[in-house]
Amino acid sequence: MSNRAVLEVIALDAGDAVAARSGGADRLELVTDIAADGLTPSRETFARIRAAVDIPLRTMLRLADGFSAGTPGDVEALLEAAAGLRAEGAEEFVLGFLDDSGGPDVATLERILAEVPGCRWTFHRAIDRTADRDALRKQLADLPGLDTYLTAGSAEGVDDGLDTLVAEAGRKGEPGYEPCLLVGGGLRLDHLPALLAAGIDAVHIGGAARPGGWTGPVSADAVREWRRAIDA
Template structure:
């Protein structure tokens, strides 16, 4: 099982690599659900570490409906990631009606050609998850990161399994949100091929989908325990 660590700083990314994680989602500002990291951070991590790096492309907190200026900023970030040979990007756009913004996401996917494209947890705000998944499949998205529309992915397992069955191998479903050493086994038993977690030990929980209140450095012991459990 692939273990992806959501790292909001270089130290977390370094720890993840040393502990044997498979991949990094690099971001900043986990307290608001993650935002695009600085270009300095992207460059440092990609040049000093060997682990595959997928960069979160989310220009601001709040909803996932973006202005033209914000959208072009996202495209510029993707081009920067391409120049640094990043493994992939993690992004996505919704409409005002909480549906997949097909045309804008299509542009993001095209801009990411040669890199993996993961549609992030904007999906957890959609009104119709099966219809939204069909859109992502049609767009050729490689992976969906989702909590199953719940605050905690463990609670979203029934929908996540439904999404995985519906996908029929056309897109990878990667659970994420609240995964740790106490519940990682649930996702292995449920048949998922990868999981996403920050592995941060301490944080103040906020009852909001994208404001976690969690900041800090990934804990090596949590990463090691999760890896032991799921492999």
């Protein structure tokens, strides 16, 4: 692959995956239940999507809406889901949980990562809800496999978080700032020039790839429009 910016698209099923791939997506985020902001898909769904496309897949590990890992029983269910997906062939994941104080739930993250050793992963938009973004990054810096933060810069979306994203992009390489910034959450095409100029080289779209809304499929043409805008 060239050093062009990465375009990641949310896929709910194999049809979405094929359309996103044909439109120029570099990677897919696999989720179910978008009404809850994306939860863990089944092993069967993962297997169907894996058979349908040859691009990297990042699979969500999240069983309930919100940014808490939940009860001890919920955590056990997460561990079981992670192990099952790994056994199915999943190699990349998306996860992220906060504790009651608004900091990262490092203990739960470490337990889940132990189920998927050697896998790369994205810490998702829980970073936009944390009490202290900089502290969170430094607390997570030594976790194995963390190579990406999915963030809008703000819980309110990219409109509100643009300055934060540009500032964090300028800290690339500092301790805690080595992972890629993957920008998503209310992202629009008109945000791209400022983000790309700041050195951000990965974007994430969900609803923007679905002209008919979340009840409709991914449109290869919509993905292609983003691909052209990023590459331009």
